[in-house]
Amino acid sequence: MSTKATTHATTPQFDELDRRIVAALVENARASFNEIGAAVGLSGTAVKRRVDRMRADGVITGFTATVRPSALGWGTEAYVEVYCDGAAPPRRLAEVVRNHPEIVAAMTVTGGADALLHVRAASVQHFEEVLERIRAEPFVRRTVSSLVLSDLLAPGGEHAAAPGTDRAARGGGAALLR
Amino acid sequence: MSTKATTHATTPQFDELDRRIVAALVENARASFNEIGAAVGLSGTAVKRRVDRMRADGVITGFTATVRPSALGWGTEAYVEVYCDGAAPPRRLAEVVRNHPEIVAAMTVTGGADALLHVRAASVQHFEEVLERIRAEPFVRRTVSSLVLSDLLAPGGEHAAAPGTDRAARGGGAALLR
């Protein structure tokens, strides 16, 4: 609470216009700058300049297509809590995690487990094989798996593929961009 | 294993070219059709037709910008296991989940918990407030939270905002598109 009276702490130069531009791009990353400009009340050129700045600032990290994993044959999804022997160094954990392409997200967490993995596989059989590989890793002591039964936000099974993304512009960008 | 000798069961008409086009779009959703065509050995027109078909088939569900939530002031992330009273109907759970914009993903799962929620908040204080709101919902009996400490796949905190997405084109799209 030093320079501005915004509702959240954000990047210094990030105004309402930027917020609406990001919202438009989250909703449709292939929209033209002119289209976005018309929606937010700016010229296409001005929109492009702001987008370039936000990319340089690391606010926007990229543009990606969202796909339905089930359409690609990846119909099985699970979350796996990992319990490690002794103090598991996050640095080492990260290396291990990178060796299994089926792990689509992984993080260290508070609570009983040391890490939480988000895994996608082609089938339950495939998932079992992945789990065996993970449990065979040096300092993994125990795992607790939860298979995903149904998505409560996108019942159709609409999911995607991109660096660490989740949801946002559903019904108008309620989540991250209010 | 009926018509083709592909490695996984996928949508009927989905070949190697489609796979590479999707991979290109996941890596950069704003790439031009000509660029993609040059990369996969097709004309831009042919690429567009395939993309249009895949959108119609629901393989590609959209295009979105990926952002760093922390840059937008959403620096706190947690997973919340929800235990319900009696048989919690997924239909009702979905309604509840939609009332809290901080819930960026939610699913029913196997194991002890009935549902798993992925929550993003501006701060630990904000998260606590969200948790109180969730626990006040009618048939929520108990919750178990795990605060995310660090991302093991994108250490920089690079995350995103889009309908149900996660990772894929990191270092060449190892995950969903091998």
Next chain:
DNA sequence: GCTGAAAGGGTGACAAA
């Protein structure tokens, strides 16, 4: 799936507020 042509978007330089 390719080619060609018309419409429209991306991008940089320049001037103005």
Next chain:
DNA sequence: TTTGTCACCCTTTCAGC
């Protein structure tokens, strides 16, 4: 400092093949 206009070139899009 940020925006708008303009000009150039590339992309998109839709024929017809």
